[in-house]
Amino acid sequence: MPQGRSLSAEFFNRPAEEVAPALLGKALVRRRERKRTVYRITETEAYVGPHDLASHAARGRTRRTEPMFGPPGSLYIYLVYGMHWMLNVVTGEIDYPAAVLIRSVKTITGPGRLTRALGITGALNAHQASARSGLWFADLGERVVPQEIVRTPRIGVDYAGPVWAEKEYRFLISSPMSSGKHVRQV
């Protein structure tokens, strides 16, 4: 199975709202026990900076949020509701807290289900995404055109107040089935 070229830190060194759609169609690669599995990313969310009231970083630099202030391409993984690990990749320059939440890959929908299926826990928190850590991102060479990308408000962030809860920082690859139309393949 092709796994493509690993995405460098430079790919992540730009605003989260740019990285989030750019990750659609890219690969999330997991290595466990010498087995590699490649997953196509289908849904992401951007948490854009310290002024973003939906972001943990809006509460400042604490032990929990410290990884968000790390270098681009590092991982921010935290537990929510005492049960579900959330996988994020840090974006932008060091000391600027921003990240992209990986919400779904093909065949696995939901950020908590995703980490459970891939065996991702806080053990990888603050690590760089890399072959070394066993979790990284890659370019499959697949083209995702802007027309295939759908934007919506983020999920589960009503606590942020209307202005920030309504920002369209969630990105999905539109599925031909859900659009109710068949698509001619080129």
Place this chain on the structure above:
DNA sequence: GCAGTGATCATA
């Protein structure tokens, strides 16, 4: 619809 679950953070 709503309970489960436990780390984190603010308050004290």
Place this chain on the structure above:
DNA sequence: ATGATCACTGCC
């Protein structure tokens, strides 16, 4: 030390 909150999921 205590209590509220929570970037979710699964079952009623």
